Amino acid sequence: MAQRPSSFGPASIASAMPVAVLVASAVASSACVTINVYFPAAEAAKAADKIIDDVWGGTPTPAAPAAVPAERSSSLAVRWVLAVADFVMPVASAAEPNIDVTSAEVKRLSGSMEARFPLLEPLLQSGVLGLTSDGYLAVRDANAVALADRNRVRSLVANENADRAALYREIASANHQPQWEAQIRSVFAARWIARAKSGWYYQDSSGNWMQK
């Protein structure tokens, strides 16, 4: 989490002080306020959908749930100070955090995945491959592939997964929050599955293969 309790230290003590002091200390601490105090799951889902559209050739399917519960800080004091900070700070800088997926690295990776998709699609459709619950692809039924072709499928999956791993990492670092990598991956995992076409296989949370 990007929460930085130490940034709010002086302000949270201020909760018992007169309003004027409080505003002053909020202004003083506003220099330390990171915009992305919580992981913006809803924005991440939207960003994931945008990339999935690019890679899979967007067919409008159920959009990301509008109200994904954000992982807000549980500390009341922190949240209250945040509200004060919102009031004091210019609106733009404290606005809804956004997940930027326009960096050159992200584009390069999604472009490479898009170019690979025509080779993966028939394998997903026939159930040879499936979507895993942790945001990757896996060979679900290797026996449906002729022996001589098995390594070609393995290489496709390995390259796709290497791109995906790099994509999750690059999105996190492009947003200056490298520690979000795992959360971004899990948002993507859910969105890949939600956007999968009918007949494709995916893994549920306990690792069982299910068909859409």
Add this chain to the structure above:
Amino acid sequence: MKKPRGVAWFVLPLMLGATNVHAALTVSLQVGRIEGGALPQPISNLRAACHLAGRDQQLHCEDASLRAETGNNQELQLSGQASWSPRSWTATVTQARWADAAWSGEARVDHQGVVQAELQLQSLPFEILAPWIPADAALPAPRGALTLDAAYQRQSPSRASARLDASIHEFGIDDAQGRYAAERASAALRLQAVIDGDLINAQGRIDAGDGQVYVEPVFIDLQAAPLTTQFEASFDRARVLVPRFSLDGVQQGVVGQFHVDARNLAWRGAPQVSTAHASFNEIALDALLRLYLAPFLAGSRWENLSGSGMARLDVNLVDTRPSSLSLNLQQASIATGSPTVEVLGIDGDAYWQAGKEQPRDSTLSWSSARYGDLPFGASTLRFTTAARDVRLQQPWRLPILDGALNVQRLQLRDWGRSDMKAEVAAVLEPIELATLCKAFGWPEFGGRLSGSVPGVRLDQNELSFDGGLSAQVFDGEITIERLRLLDPLGRLIKLLADVKLRKLDLKAITQAFSFGRIEGRVDGDVSGLRVLDWRPVAFDARVYSSPGDRSAHRISQRAIDNLSSLGGGPTGVLSRGALRFFDDFAYERIGWSCVLDNGICQMGGLEPTDHGGYVLVEGRWLPRIEVIGYNPRVDWNRFVEQLLAVRNSQGVEVR
């Protein structure tokens, strides 16, 4: 109902009959159903009969026949004879059929207790074995057929010998996960074994020359690369280990000859060996890389690794761990794609050892190499490798075009670990830029590239260079500082650097790029340069007339035109009216800036104008020309395309 193990259940109706025909006694037996015990599947409708006769103090069972049905409605038919006396017995099956397979065999026990048995089997389908495979073993069901000829002789309770000639046809198997499989494979096995107390000595030969085998991730087409092996092994039943094992073989087109020698092989949850030596001679590198190495590199930059030439490999293991390795290459070449890395004509020996003490010197030389479009000359590398450390043993000179990279020191520690460390000291002997440009297909321009790398650090997957590279170009100097490579072996090679341009001669630049003519000198600062797969994706750049420059500042009509068209403005404006009489114009200062991010270049000039534009060229004297840009945001890729188009065009006509 729990069935007792080891005893067959006899289920009635059971009928026993005896008829006395021609002085012999015909005995017949009918059993409705037998199941349970050691039988994997029930036997039903069993009918057996034979003529009993007493002769030569032996009881003979002649013209014996047996018919029964086994589990999958397979009919079992048997005919033969048997004889019995209190001290010996013989049983012969002259003809039998079961599950489409023909059987015959004989078993004999003589009065000294010597047991002899023979069995011939023709085309037994493997499917018939399925019921014998325990369900909880999760073993896949094999396909194909088995033909065998086996003999067994037991001289005494502790001494016996066996011989087996077996062949499998059209063998197929698939495990549930598809990690190993065989398809239409054929192989022949010849085995001879002598059992002497607890020790079994065996030798044999396997020929596999048809079908396909997949053991993830290795796929072998046995028809294209047939495998022949001969082996000798002993097995100690009391200690459950193989004191000696040796194997010789050939895989056609891959390994001319290989030999494996192992001592004290055992299985204690995982394979263990006290010492082992394996040597592979006459390795055809192309087949070895394609079949056995490249599949392990799937998903990495090296997955398209290919090669040619011959190699020899020796591997030693001590206590199950690799202890040393030696590789000899002869006229070998290796190549991998995107960007193309190629090393041709490699000769030499490379050694590796697990212990760090006194490593053997390795020497590899090659005739030429290439990285992308950059060619390298012949070179020899002397180094040692031990454990995870690599160290250069003598300075290494790698010719690059007409210059060279001189590496004085190179040391890698903990190779392959996340905290691996690298130490490098290298100097670049000057390279003529004209030859470099030619190699890359760039417009040719003069100058020399040189530099020194006093240190390279590899930390957290980041390769950073102490010191800078400098190039004497266009009569000025370009220095590259704070050069860092992120994830150099990963998915995206990212390069970060700061670049400084000092006193570059604009006349030489504009001539090299056919941009018209601008005279004067420029400085430039590029900070935060980020290059992805060798293309810039971000920087903050500023190019401006060198402070204190006293050279002539002149700009030609064509250069002004090109500047104007780059900015989307009109061309040929100056060639109309009175200005057409001037070839060029004097200017005071020139300046351009670009902040590239996300494919958009935020442009600026010397200073902003009142109308939202920016001054690119500030005029001087009369006629005073000012070039003002109005487009603050420019698509970088389009801008580069236009820039190249300017170079390729014949230029604007100046009259």
